[in-house]
Structures are given as C-alpha cells and as structure tokens.
Amino acid sequence: MNDPTLPLEGLSPVNGKAIVARFDGGSLSSDSGLIALAEVDKRLRVAATLAACIDDPRRPEMVSHRLDEMIGFRMRMIAAGYEDANDASRLRTDPVFKMAGGRLPCDEDLASQSTICRLENLPDRRMLLAMGHAMIGLYCRSFRAVPSQIVLDIDDTFDAVHGEQQLRLFNAHHDEYGFQPIVVFDDEGRFVAAVLRPAKRPRGREIRAHLRRLVRSIRRHWPHTRILIRGDSHYCAPEVLDWCRANGIAFIFGVATTSTLRKRVATVEASTTRRFERAKTKTKVRRFKEFHDGAASWSRTERIIARVEVGSQGCDTRFIVTNLPGGRARTLYERVYCRRGMAENHIKSWKTHLAADRTSCSKATANQFRLFLHAGAYWLMWGLRAAMPKRAALRLAQFDTLRVRLIKIAARVVEMKTRICLHLPTSCPDHAILRIVLSRIPRLAM
DSSP states (O other): OOOTTSOOSSOOOBTTBOOOOOSOOOSEESOTTHHHHHHHHHHHOHHHHHHTTSOOOSOGGGOSSOHHHHHHHHHHHHHTTOOSGGGHHHHTTOHHHHHHTTOOTTSOOOOOHHHHHHHHTOOOHHHHHHHHHHHHHHHHHTSSSOOSEEEEEEEEOOEEOOSOOTTOEEETTTTEEEEOOEEEEETTSOEEEEEOOBSSOOOHHHHHHHHHHHHHHHHHHOTTOEEEEEEOGGGOOHHHHHHHHHTTOEEEEEEOOOHHHHHHTHHHHHHHHHHHHHOSSOOOEEEEEEEEEOOTTSSSOEEEEEEEEEETTEEEEEEEEEOOOSOOHHHIIIIIIGGGGHHHHHHHIIIIISOTTOOOOSSHHHHHHHHHHHHHHHHHHHHHHHTSOTTSGGGGOOHHHHIIIIIOOOEEEEEOSSOEEEEOOTTOTTHHHHHHHHHHGGGSOO
C-alpha cells in the first residue's frame, strides 16, 4: 500500500514513548540549498549560455518549458546528486527545484524525464561546436579583469560504457569499452573545455587540432594574454611542440623516458644513489639536471629537465620539456609542472562527484551534450565554492562535501500571497556560512 499518511512500521520507542512517523509533512524539500545554486546561475548565466546555442524547433505558442529552464533544471539535478534523467519525473514537483527554476511552488511542474531526454538528443554537431565556444566565453567572463597569463591543464580520462554507443572503443589497458574525453581546466579549477572521443591515446595531430580551436577561441576574448599549456607525456608530440612555438604558446610537458635520456643522467643517478646510501636519515634525495636534447621525430632540440630521486625503493627519474625562458630546474619542475596534478582532482570533481561519466546515450552528439551539462553543473558548484571567504574551511572542500553541507538541507515551503517562506532547520550546522555565501554570490565575475 502506498498511502503516505500511514505510519512507518518497525520503529523502536524512545524512553517508553512510541514513535509515529508519516510522509504527511506537506510541501517539503530535501534540497533547499539549491536556492544558492540558482543565484550562482543567475550571475554566471550558465544555462542561458548553453540554451542560446540550440535552435528550438518547437512552436512558441505550444512551449511549456523553455530551453534554459530545462537545462538549468538538469544542471541543478546533477549538482544535487540526481545525475539520471529518470529522477526528473520525481523532482519536477519539488517546490525548491521549481523556485530555483523561476517558478512558484503552485505553478506547473517542471520538465519530465521524457522531455529531458528529447532535449539531450536535440543538439547537432553545429550547435555543439557553438556550445564549446560558449563554454570558453563563460570561462573568460569568470575573471574580473583580463589576466596577463593563464595556465591551462590538458588531460584525458577513461569513461567506461556498457551499450552500443557511437564512438565507443575497446581499451586494452582498462579492458573495457568506453570513451576517453579530453578535458581542459585552468590552474584555479575553472572548467574550460571537454571533447568526447574514442577510448584511445590521442595522437599529435588530434591534440594540435584541439589546442588550435581552444587557443583561437580564447584569443577572441583576450588577444594579448600569455598562455601556458601543461600536460603529461601523452601530449608531448612533435606536432604539438612545433605548433606551440609557432603560435607563441608556452608549454611544459612530461617526456617519456628513453634510453637516450637515461644516458644523459646516468652520472647524476649514480652520484645521487651514493648520497642516499651515505645519508644517516635515509630520507629521499632529489636532484635535478638540465640539458638540451630532442627525439628523432622532433624538429629541433628542446630544453629538458630531469628530476632524479633516490629512496629506499630505488632510483626514480622523470623528464619534462619546456620552452619557458629562465627559471631554475627545481622551480620549474616542483612549482610549475607538478601543480598539473591538481587537474586530476578537478577531473575527479567533475567525473566522480558530478557523474560526468553517465554517457549512456546511443548518439555521440547526445553524449557530448551531456558532457556540457555536467560541465555546467561543475560551474555552479565552482561558483558556490568561489563565493566562500578565503579562510573558510569549505573554500577548499570537494563538491560532494559542499553538496552534503550546503545543498542537502531540508525545508518546509509555505507559499503566501506576497511571499514564499522557507522554514529551514534551526539546528543546521552551516547556517552561518550559507548566509555569508548568499551575500557574496553577487560579487562573482560575469
């Protein structure tokens, strides 16, 4: 029986008093923190930016749900932890979701699962290309002033699929079918770009094409901003190095270890090993060597930095290549290149905390659109975190922590003639930080 007024069974009494629990609380929501994400979206205009790239084929007089409303609804679902479109059928009546979408609790319900599904399959390649440029425009608008330099981290991530999706490919390393999208973040965690592609290592020509489109789009907004691109050894292809030099782009990439490079550092490895063996504390010994060399496929020699580290588990040597002028080898490796590792945390936030790997549509265009929708949800959560005071503990929190602490707040919604009252829990442990965040969101750049 599904009567919500019937009491729940199996509850033990407390101090001799019986517990009576019913689902009869009325107009309640489990996600009242969405009102803060709605304010972020009003400031950054993420949903409106994506919607402007889609041609709506519907007759205007028959439209019940605007494109920006549906996209905003879908992004807020993802941010709140409801990554499946099926959840729309249950959340479309939620009063706070309605309010976040600009509707009153008593207004018409939000889009259903079938409507969301039709939306995801609507954009074609031309519209998706426009969205890619629009996302870069959103990135550029997120700065208060034009920066003198930006650092872009490019990486790829495996996305397993379990169906007959277009572009899927078997990856022997992961022993699964899937995609391997290329994603780009800046060094402050802003989302820049995402491209759906088969699950294989990107070649130099493909990487060069992606970087060319990315840099051209950024240059339209910031013609004179210096750009530094970081990546692991997957992106150290001769086509990429030549293109970066020809276009005035700074780079710092990892380099795969070869026998030729190992010969250049054999003496340093031996002396470092002896230092470790003579050391009393047996802590790791790290040294650096800088030289110019190049692979046979490179058009010229490049500046290469070797990091040699010896510990109890033996000698470990890594190489990087860069065209940055000056700078000590240790500084370039530890303070510039190694910070590229933060990109993996950003990918984790996007993929794990916001379920960006839910690319289960059969069409490749629909899955690419999903990447943009999850990128939009990333921007909402990033904006919420960016509004935190600099010394607040949540300023560095993961997105799943922000969701639990600031979004998953229960509320009773009372709609009156002239206002809507949200009755939040008096015992909410984060009411003070939520009050501060709402006051700071209008300061976000746009």
